[in-house]
């Protein structure tokens with residue numbers, strides 16, 4: 001199977017976790033796009049969605065799926081999104097598509113975060129994928145110097161302005177042996193909007209697509225959440 005076929009398999013597998021009469025949090029990227037395609041087949045059962053990017057909002061709306069303002073939502077039971085890397089503790093690097101900040105906000109609101117990814121995203125230790133950091137433009141040089149002090153090699157991502165009007169620094173050569181500590185350290189730098197390290201709030205369930213089908217990995221306590229729709 002191609003990587004895109006594996007992404008499609010997990011995007012459609014996630015559909016079984018969607019409950020009728022709920023609002024669904026929708027992520028960004030090529031894997032999340034497959035989930036949106038799947039969700040469109042059940043659009044009349046759900047109330048609507050909240051979206052983590054303009055790109056996903058556009059795709060959702062192209063199917064006639066309502067997209068709500070997160071500020072109008074009291075609670076969110078489910079968020080489904082991809083990842084660039086995921087470790088055995090279900091901590092992730094995200095932001096390859098520059099949507100990390102809105103993704104992190106929705107992940108924080110959601111009761112359950114299901115990560116959908118093909119098997120190439122599974123790693124023992126995070127950091128092979130360059131770590132995206134969303135930065136306010138005037139802080140680019142300062143934040144870059146601080147990221148070097150933290151052991152990384154930041155590179156400005158050319159031709160990208162985030163949905164929030166900011167820039168992305170991709171940080172290479174980081175050995176992320178303590179994801180919680182690094183997430184807190186980078187988020188504390190003035191000028192940083194968000195780091196794409198999802199350590200404190202990782203995924204609760206991972207659906208990993210491989211040659212032998214979709215493997216499910218649960219954070220302790222989340223095994224009780226089962227796919228109910230068939």
Ligand SMILES: O=C[C@H](O)[C@H](O)[C@H](O)COP(=O)(O)O
Pocket residue numbers: 027028029030031032081082083084093094095096097098099100103
């Ligand atoms: O900013 C983008 C997101 O974090 C994506 O979920 C991540 O980059 C994975 O994307 P894809 O599903 O295209 O591999």
